[in-house]
Amino acid sequence: MSTAQRSMAARPSRGGHGQMRGRMEKPESFGQAMKQLGRFSKRYIPAVIVAFAFGAVGAACQIVGPDWLKRVTDAIAKGMPAIVHGRPVMASIDLGYVERVCFVLVGLYVGYALLTYVQSWIMATLTQRTAQGLREAISKKINRLPLRYFDRVSYGDVLSRITNDVDAIGQTLGQSLGSLVISITTFVGSLIMMFANDVIMTVVAIGSAVVGGILMMAIMGVSQKYFVRQQIALGDVNGHVEEKYSGHVIVKAYSGERDSIEQFERYNQDLYESGWKSQFLSSLMMPLMNFVGNFGYVAVCVVGASLAMNGKISFGVIVAFMMYIRLFTQPLSQFAQAFQNLQRTAAASERVFGFLDAPEMADESDKRALLGRSADGSPKPVRGQLDFEHVNFSYKPDHPIIKDFTAQAQPGQKVALVGPTGAGKTTMVNLLMRFYELDSGDIRIDGVSTEDVPRWNVHDQFSMVLQDTWVFRGTVKENVIYSKQGVTDEQVVSACQAVGLDRFIRTLPQGYDTVLTDDTSLSQGQRQLLTIARAMVQDAPILILDEATSSVDTRTEELIQKAMDALTVGRTSVVIAHRLSTIRDADLILVMDHGRIIERGTHEQLLKQGGFYADLYNSQFASTELLA
Numbered sequence: 001m002s003t004a005q006r007s008m009a010a011r012p013s014r015g016g017h018g019q020m021r022g023r024m025e026k027p028e029s030f031g032q033a034m035k036q037l038g039r040f041s042k043r044y045i046p047a048v049i050v051a052f053a054f055g056a057v058g059a060a061c062q063i064v065g066p067d068w069l070k071r072v073t074d075a076i077a078k079g080m081p082a083i084v085h086g087r088p089v090m091a092s093i094d095l096g097y098v099e100r101v102c103f104v105l106v107g108l109y110v111g112y113a114l115l116t117y118v119q120s121w122i123m124a125t126l127t128q129r130t131a132q133g134l135r136e137a138i139s140k141k142i143n144r145l146p147l148r149y150f151d152r153v154s155y156g157d158v159l160s161r162i163t164n165d166v167d168a169i170g171q172t173l174g175q176s177l178g179s180l181v182i183s184i185t186t187f188v189g190s191l192i193m194m195f196a197n198d199v200i201m202t203v204v205a206i207g208s209a210v211v212g213g214i215l216m217m218a219i220m221g222v223s224q225k226y227f228v229r230q231q232i233a234l235g236d237v238n239g240h241v242e243e244k245y246s247g248h249v250i251v252k253a254y255s256g257e258r259d260s261i262e263q264f265e266r267y268n269q270d271l272y273e274s275g276w277k278s279q280f281l282s283s284l285m286m287p288l289m290n291f292v293g294n295f296g297y298v299a300v301c302v303v304g305a306s307l308a309m310n311g312k313i314s315f316g317v318i319v320a321f322m323m324y325i326r327l328f329t330q331p332l333s334q335f336a337q338a339f340q341n342l343q344r345t346a347a348a349s350e351r352v353f354g355f356l357d358a359p360e361m362a363d364e365s366d367k368r369a370l371l372g373r374s375a376d377g378s379p380k381p382v383r384g385q386l387d388f389e390h391v392n393f394s395y396k397p398d399h400p401i402i403k404d405f406t407a408q409a410q411p412g413q414k415v416a417l418v419g420p421t422g423a424g425k426t427t428m429v430n431l432l433m434r435f436y437e438l439d440s441g442d443i444r445i446d447g448v449s450t451e452d453v454p455r456w457n458v459h460d461q462f463s464m465v466l467q468d469t470w471v472f473r474g475t476v477k478e479n480v481i482y483s484k485q486g487v488t489d490e491q492v493v494s495a496c497q498a499v500g501l502d503r504f505i506r507t508l509p510q511g512y513d514t515v516l517t518d519d520t521s522l523s524q525g526q527r528q529l530l531t532i533a534r535a536m537v538q539d540a541p542i543l544i545l546d547e548a549t550s551s552v553d554t555r556t557e558e559l560i561q562k563a564m565d566a567l568t569v570g571r572t573s574v575v576i577a578h579r580l581s582t583i584r585d586a587d588l589i590l591v592m593d594h595g596r597i598i599e600r601g602t603h604e605q606l607l608k609q610g611g612f613y614a615d616l617y618n619s620q621f622a623s624t625e626l627l628a
């Protein structure tokens with residue numbers, strides 16, 4: 001992987017690095033993404049409107065507050081002593097009026113707090129409900145997607161949509177929409193109130209906000225450059241550590257430590273420089289904004305004082321403007337934040353809906369389950385006869401992978417697929433299980449075409465033991481039973497006894513109820529045995545064995561082989577064989593190369609033919625001999 005690619009891969013796209021840092025995520029079409037999100041959560045729209053109304057009324061309470069403060073200030077100022085002819089003359093303060101105004105003020109501020117609280121509560125609930133709904137829709141969608149989809153999109157990408165993207169929507173949507181409503185109302189409302197009070201003072205307040213805005217933009221412009229560099233440097237450091245950590249044995253073996261350390265130091269220095277500059281510039285922001293804010297107060301006071309002296313405004317107007325200037329500038333930074341959050345929401349929604357809109361597998365609700373059931377619906381055991389008839393298949397158009405594959409397996413037979421890597425063995429198994437649809441030809445189980453029955457009905461006829469053992473977080477018992485219904489404890493124990501795992505399980509702290517985690521580490525061989533026990537419990541009529549190529553010790557290998565042999569008894573089995581010694585007893589060996597069957601027969605027949613299989617067998621046999 002090149003450095004640039006690694007940087008892209010390792011670069012965290014969000015989280016933990018502040019809102020303004022890094023590049024802003026941009027959706028391809030903001031309007032389209034928000035429309036889709038709106039459509040998805042349309043049943044919440046009435047509640048959102050109610051929440052907006054609460055937010056707007058709450059903000060309005062806050063906006064009229066300073067106007068009432070102006071009245072109380074004027075009332076107090078009117079009652080202040082004045083100096084007439086060098087002597088103080090007491091006027092009287094209308095305390096009743098002051099008290100009434102104070103009650104109104106308290107009411108307004110309590111109203112503001114309560115209404116915005118209710119708005120936040122509604123928005124948080126709706127956003128989390130939407131996120132929950134999206135996760136549910138994604139999880140259902142995964143089961144309806146054809147496997148072909150995952151040839152193009154990695155599982156990691158899908159996982160990231162369930163976790164990161166839905167999480168981003170959950171975190172940003174409610175906050176940004178809520179604060180957008182409040183800040184728009186506050187901004188427009190305070191502008192109206194300021195103009196209503198005094199035009200000159202309003203111009204002064206706007207002027208000082210504009211100066212602050214320009215300064216903020218200038219600093220953000222410069223610091224943004226360093227934040228982007230910091231993200232790239234962080235990606236380089238992470239990528240380098242990850243790469244060298246995962247390959248540390250090779251690094252040591254090839255004495256690559258010095259190069260590795262030098263490279264790391266270069267990345268680390270880059271990170272230090274860009275990190276320092278971006279942090280320094282952003283830390284300038286606060287003091288500078290405070291300075292501009294204070295400058296605004298001073299401007300309002302100076303201009304206000306001269307207007308008051310000329311009797312153009314009352315003293316209370318100056319006090320009101322001191323508050324309006326804060327209410328008016330606050331939403332400006334909130335706009336930027338809310339806008340950025342909404343962009344993130346839209347970008348995340350675009351990815352989530354891109355996934356939710358992906359074409360699904362054809363609906364099969366009209367197909368009847370014919371495997372394992374007779375015409376009247378009563379159970380009828382599947383015998384396991386397999387017919388492959390002129391099967392052709394390609395993952396990508398015009399790149400045929402399986403070419404005219406024709407073969408038959410009788411019930412209970414063991415069929416082995418052999419061939420060099422990339423020959424198409426795994427693909428054939430995928431086709432047999434109808435994970436993919438054929439380009440042409442037919443695959444039949446007991447004479448029933450797998451295309452004529454629902455996919456689940458096909459899958460039910462198979463047990464699989466694959467190279468990649470899958471053990472999930474759960475007890476040993478749950479791992480063995482997996483999705484099978486009505487399995488008794490005795491069946492679990494007898495399957496584990498049959499594969500020779502019972503004794504080991506009993507040594508675990510809670511025996512069969514021990515939860516398998518990374519700490520309860522099972523060896524590769526034990527994991528294999530566990531999956532064989534799982535297949536035994538599933539007790540399906542057809543078995544797929546993808547032989548493990550991973551190195552286990554000879555004794556475990558023997559155990560696994562014995563367990564697999566026990567499993568194949570009475571079932572049709574399709575074995576992808578890597579060591580030819582294990583399939584000497586197969587009823588039919590199909591030798592594949594470039595998607596075609598090039599030889600077929602039993603072990604003896606193929607050896608006698610002296611073709612590809614015989615060469616392969618002899619070369620493997622010779623290498624075993626050598627090793628022995």
Ligand SMILES: Nc1ncnc2c1ncn2[C@@H]1O[C@H](COP(=O)(O)OP(=O)(O)OP(=O)(O)O)[C@@H](O)[C@H]1O
Nearest residue numbers: 151395396401419420421422423424425426427428
């Ligand atoms: N999901 C996929 N998308 C596109 N091409 C694929 C996909 N899976 C496999 N192929 C290609 O199909 C061909 C056959 O692959 P397949 O995995 O069936 O071979 P195999 O015989 O099982 O090999 P191995 O013994 O290495 O597992 C290969 O050329 C492979 O690159």
